[in-house]
Amino acid sequence: MPFPDLWPAPTPHGPVKASLTLPGSKSLTARYLMLGAFASGPSRLRAPLYARDTRLMMTALRTLGVRIEEVPGSGAFGPDLVMYPRLASSDYDDAARVPLAATGKIDCGLAGTVMRFVPFLAALTPGEWTFDGDPAARLRPMGPILDTLRALGVEIRGGENGMLPFTIVGQSTIAGGPVTIDASGSSQFISAAMLAAPHFENGLSLTHEGSKVPSVDHIRMTSEALRGLDVSVDDSTELTWSVAPGPISAFDIEIEQDLSNAGPFLAAALATHGTVTIERWPTNTTQVGDRWREYLPQLGATVELLPRKDGGQDLQVTGGERIFGADIADSSELAPTLAALLALADSPSRLTGIAHLRGHETNRLEALVTEINRLGGNAQEIADGIEINPAPLHGGTWETYEDHRLATAGAVIGLAVEGVEVADIATTSKTLPEFPELWANVVATASAVGAE
Known part of the structure; x- marks a missing residue:
C-alpha cells in the first residue's frame, strides 16, 4: 500500500504488550541464495525473506542462469524457494536449466549483498555482466571486491574510484589461491569471496591487511554456513580465512x-x-541480532528466554521505569536502533567501533547525529562512533536518506515523542516490507492495555 511522504510515527499513551514473529533473516537468506547458486544440486530455502534486497538478488541470480522457483511452504510471509544452480554437475534434469545470454545487466538497488556477493558468480559465468544500482549505491565502497577479482585474474571494466558501475568479463574457471584484501570497510568483502571460493580450482586463502575488520559475526555466519554444507573452512589463523x-x-x-x-x-x-x-527465538544462531539479549539489559530492560511447549523458546523484553545510558562497542547494524533508544536515555552514552557505518546505505553516523539533533537532541560524531547526551526531544521531521534502519530508528523515537514524522517509511521495504503493518499492530496493543 502507498504511504505518505511524511509518515506520522504513532505515540501510544501506555505500555505496549505485544507478541509477534518476523520474516526471515536478510543476511541468512542472501548467503543461502548464493550457496544455492553454487551448490551441487537442487536446494530449498524455507521461509526466506521477501524484500527488495533479496528479490534483487533472486533476479540477479536468474540473469546468471540460476533457476529459482517459488513453491508453497509453511512460512507466514511468503512461499519457499527451490533453486537449480547453473554450476551444478548434472544432478537434475536438463529441462530445469535456464538458457544463458552472453551479456546481462545486474540491478543492485542499494543492496550491499547484491553488489558484493553476486560479482563472484558473474566472474564464473562466461559473458559480460554490468553491475549498477540506485544513485546512492554509487557511493558505497566496492574497491576491495574489484581488487580481489582482479587479483584472481578476472577482467573488469569501469569501476572507477572503486565504485559502481562496472562490467565483469566472466570466465569458466578461476585458479584461486592466496589473496590479500583490506576489509576494514565491510565484512561483506570477505564473505563474498568465501561463498564462491569452493568453486575456485585451488580454493582461496584470504588475508586481511588494514584496520579493524567490522562485523566479524557476519564472517562467522558465512563460515558456519559453508561448514554446514560440507565445505572445509579454516579460520584458526587471525585475519586469514581459507576455503578449500x-x-x-x-x-x-x-x-x-x-x-x-x-x-x-x-x-x-x-x-x-x-x-x-x-516468538520462536532461535536457540543457536550466528545472527548479530542475538546481541539484543546482551545490550538491552544495559539500558534497563528485563530480558528473559521463555520455554515453549514445542521445545523452542520465546524472547521476552520488558522495559524499566527509565532508559539508562550505556557505552556499547561494535554494535554493527544494531547501532541505529540503539542510538534511538539512547536519545531517550537519562544519562550519557557512547556507541563505538562502528566507523564502517559511514559506508552503508548512507553515512549512518552523520545521519543519526543530524536527525537526533533536529529533534532537540544532543549527539555528536566521534572518530569511530557517536556520543549522545540527555536532552528533551520534540516532534519534527525525521529524514531517512533511503536507509531502512534510519526509518525504523525514527519510529522508535516516535513511540516516546509526539509529533515525529518519518520521511519515506516505505524505505523499510529494503529488508522488512511488513514494517508499517507490524508496527501498527504492536502500537495497538497499548490501546488495548489502556482499555482494560
Missing part, C-alpha cells in the same frame, strides 16, 4: 527470522515501558 575447493552440498534449510529487524520491536518495550515478545 570442492562441492557445496545441496540443502533444505529453514531461514531463521531476522533478529536485527527484531530490534525496533524490542525497543518498543523500553520506549513505552511495556513488554514485547518475539
Whole structure:
C-alpha cells in the first residue's frame, strides 16, 4: 500500500504488550541464495525473506542462469524457494536449466549483498555482466571486491574510484589461491569471496591487511554456513580465512527470522515501558541480532528466554521505569536502533567501533547525529562512533536518506515523542516490507492495555 511522504510515527499513551514473529533473516537468506547458486544440486530455502534486497538478488541470480522457483511452504510471509544452480554437475534434469545470454545487466538497488556477493558468480559465468544500482549505491565502497577479482585474474571494466558501475568479463574457471584484501570497510568483502571460493580450482586463502575488520559475526555466519554444507573452512589463523575447493552440498534449510529487524520491536518495550515478545527465538544462531539479549539489559530492560511447549523458546523484553545510558562497542547494524533508544536515555552514552557505518546505505553516523539533533537532541560524531547526551526531544521531521534502519530508528523515537514524522517509511521495504503493518499492530496493543 502507498504511504505518505511524511509518515506520522504513532505515540501510544501506555505500555505496549505485544507478541509477534518476523520474516526471515536478510543476511541468512542472501548467503543461502548464493550457496544455492553454487551448490551441487537442487536446494530449498524455507521461509526466506521477501524484500527488495533479496528479490534483487533472486533476479540477479536468474540473469546468471540460476533457476529459482517459488513453491508453497509453511512460512507466514511468503512461499519457499527451490533453486537449480547453473554450476551444478548434472544432478537434475536438463529441462530445469535456464538458457544463458552472453551479456546481462545486474540491478543492485542499494543492496550491499547484491553488489558484493553476486560479482563472484558473474566472474564464473562466461559473458559480460554490468553491475549498477540506485544513485546512492554509487557511493558505497566496492574497491576491495574489484581488487580481489582482479587479483584472481578476472577482467573488469569501469569501476572507477572503486565504485559502481562496472562490467565483469566472466570466465569458466578461476585458479584461486592466496589473496590479500583490506576489509576494514565491510565484512561483506570477505564473505563474498568465501561463498564462491569452493568453486575456485585451488580454493582461496584470504588475508586481511588494514584496520579493524567490522562485523566479524557476519564472517562467522558465512563460515558456519559453508561448514554446514560440507565445505572445509579454516579460520584458526587471525585475519586469514581459507576455503578449500570442492562441492557445496545441496540443502533444505529453514531461514531463521531476522533478529536485527527484531530490534525496533524490542525497543518498543523500553520506549513505552511495556513488554514485547518475539516468538520462536532461535536457540543457536550466528545472527548479530542475538546481541539484543546482551545490550538491552544495559539500558534497563528485563530480558528473559521463555520455554515453549514445542521445545523452542520465546524472547521476552520488558522495559524499566527509565532508559539508562550505556557505552556499547561494535554494535554493527544494531547501532541505529540503539542510538534511538539512547536519545531517550537519562544519562550519557557512547556507541563505538562502528566507523564502517559511514559506508552503508548512507553515512549512518552523520545521519543519526543530524536527525537526533533536529529533534532537540544532543549527539555528536566521534572518530569511530557517536556520543549522545540527555536532552528533551520534540516532534519534527525525521529524514531517512533511503536507509531502512534510519526509518525504523525514527519510529522508535516516535513511540516516546509526539509529533515525529518519518520521511519515506516505505524505505523499510529494503529488508522488512511488513514494517508499517507490524508496527501498527504492536502500537495497538497499548490501546488495548489502556482499555482494560
